[in-house]
Amino acid sequence: MATPEQPEKDLKKLEAEQEKEDADLLHTLEKEGKEFDKDSEIERIRSAFRANAYDVLDLQPGVPDEDIKKTYRKKSLLIHPDKSSNPNAPDAFDRLAAAHQALLDEKARGKLDEAIADARMLLIRERKLTTDSEEVKDPDTEFMKAWKNKVKYVLADNEARRQRQLKAQMQEEGRQQRKEDEEQQERKRKREQSEAWEKTRDSRIGNWRDFAAGKAQAKTAGPKKAKKMKTLGPMKPAPIHNEPHKGFFDHSQPDAMHVNHIHERSKTLPQGLAQQESRAS
Helix, strand or coil: CCCCHHHHHHHHHHHHHHHHHHHHHHHHHHHHHHHHHHHHHHHHHHHCCCCCHHHHHHHCCCCHHHHHHHHHHHHHHHCCCHHHHCCCCHEEEHHHHHHHHHHCCCHHHHHHHHHHHHHHHHHHHCCCCCCCCHHCCCHHHHHHHHHHHHHHHHHHHHHHHHHHHHHHHHHHHEEEEEEEHHHHHHHHHHHHHHHHHHHCHHHHHHHHHHHHHHHHHHHCCCCCCCCCCCCCCCCCCCCCCCCCCCCCCCCCCCCCHHHHHHHHHHCCCCCCHHHHHHHHC
């Protein structure tokens, strides 16, 4: 038989169980909410313009260093890869850390602040405003969004200019390197030529000594005697024949009187002389 205290104990037990269930549900909802916050923050960081460190940390330009450090610590704990199952958490964490370092670097932050100021002035000129315009003094959401987009444009243009300068510098360095290489090759060629000349030095000296020794030997032997030319003796003058002038009459054949004279003379001469005179005539 149940005692009067039994229903009261059962009610307390049910209430305790209900409270536990409610606590578990709240814990689950809180956990899911945190995970949602983590995922949304990871996505926000990865969609932010990487070159704008203020945009990555979701800060306004010109904030003090203390605010930068606090914001970084809060967000880094929220999206830390060890506390998140999101596969993009490591990438978001690296981007957050890089933005934090950029804003704490005086030189890098100075360049970023300059680009942001240039973007603001470009936007003011495009909209034909002045720095005293209400839209500039108290910018609304639309102006801030346009300003952020203009910052992207300026930063991208600065990066493109930097890349062009870097390319030109690399080309100039390449030209200088090629020139130095050519000069080095020329020095190497001259050095090898000089070494080759030195290697043949002994041979050249030996050849010169042999040549000099040959000349000295030729001097001690004396000059060579010139061969005597054979003389042919005095030239005899050619006989002059007083032949009669050939005109209209041909004297190449002996006439009858000359033939008869020779014939009569041969009778009085010895036989041999007569034959010689006959042949001579």
